[in-house]
Amino acid sequence: MNMIVSAIGQGLLWALLGLGLYLTFRILNFADMTVEGTFPLGAAVAVTSITQGVSPILATLFAGVIGIIAGLITGLLYTKGKIPSLLAGILVMTAIYSINLRIMSKSNISLFGKANLFVNKFLSNLPKYFDSVFIGLLFIIIFTLFISFSLNTNFGQAFIATGDNPQMAKSLGIKTDRMIILGLMISNGLVGICGALIAQNNGYADINMGIGTIVIALASIIIGEVIFKNLTLNQRLVAVTLGSIIYRLLLLLVLQLGFNTNDLNLISAIVLAICMMLPQLEKKFNLKKVLLKGVRKHD
């Protein structure tokens, strides 16, 4: 039971990453590799700040701000520098690696014995692992509500139109470059905060903790979409969180089956690849019919 609660807590904390990438990947149609850098950047900034005596809340906020700046740079490279989206993201991600080393001065910093968001009186009274469920829920609810409200404003609709048909958006007077930059900023801000939360939850920041984050984020988005089809926009935002939780439960299952933890990234990639191929597989092998046949009464 404890393991399941822990997986749910992890799913909720990591959901912020999925939500951030949803804005760029699904709404703006922009595969933003920056997140692989922003995630450990958020972690590095938060942990270093806390070790320097900054309050955990402020340190988490710093992580968000620095993520926003990273997103801004990718956005400028793409819109003003005319560098292709994938490459712009990879450039910033690569640059951030060095910056992270500068911030942390070494490849790993522990938060042992320091204050963090998960260490307080209220949370310590909760049953084991419920601290991450509480903090995860708190953050994901706040940001899901914020994004949901924003997307349903006139501004948000222009943002969605930018991703859906940039040429049309421009012809309606929408400043598409500005929208893309802003989307990348908010997205990377969320990813930075997610990095800060995960680092505080784990008790350390590591230079390599960004590896594979884009796969985790995509898995949350795509598992949510594959399981809950035909959703409204608001429901889709919630489905990202559910997808993130299901992904963690899947990983738990895989580990329970005796797989090596070193293989986690390999397993994550395989899970994601299968999820992404499902629509094609469904078509090719007529999966639905085969599955239904299995549960129907025989003639």
Next chain:
Amino acid sequence: MTNPVLELKEITTKVNQGTNRELTILKNISLKVNKGDYITIIGTNGSGKSTLFNVISGLMQVSVGKIYLNGKDITNLKEENRSKFLSRVFQDPKLGTAPRMTVAENLLLALKRGEKRNFLPRNLKNYFPQFIQLTKSMHNGLENRLNAPTEVLSGGQRQALSFLMAIIKKPDILLLDEHTAALDPKTSATLMNETDNQISRGHLTALMITHKLEDALKFGNYLLILNQGKIKFIFGKEEKKRLTVNELEKFLI
């Protein structure tokens, strides 16, 4: 004397400038479009019809010359900023609408064409009575599909929506770029007639590129023939009446 709505002054457009692939598309074009003018434009492929629209809408910069809108120099104004005054319907139904957004959402986006998009709730439902009335005017069932994403609409419905989006907020100038060319003959004729109705009812100023010579003669109060980047002829309404399709074909050669 009032300014023309649109004035092109000695416009020349070149592509690949400064390279050995340099090509002049529009050559020294001057044109005045007055309020209420409805000009049909014909020309062979490569005559510069779409480039003319690209230049007017700001999608393409001019190499030489000036563009004035209501007397104001807009030559260097970006496409996004020109949208305040002009709207355009493309030939491809897919270009004019956001596929994953619903019909109503697309209409609301267009209703705010050229305006600053504020951070207030969009209140989409409040606009439904207006949208139902507007879409009904197209007589193709669009009013029953306001909540459907535009990607599931038929080509005719989608293009009708593109047209409505272009006129829902009255533009100073409306550009129709062969907007019925991708449709079957019946749907095309219906949309063309409805286009004509809306233009005369709304006293719109419009330029329409067409490949159909019958349409070029039937609609509009001026007919402009482009040839190799130059304006070859402009016919007024009375002259147009006397022209036949066969005669017009000869002008195109």
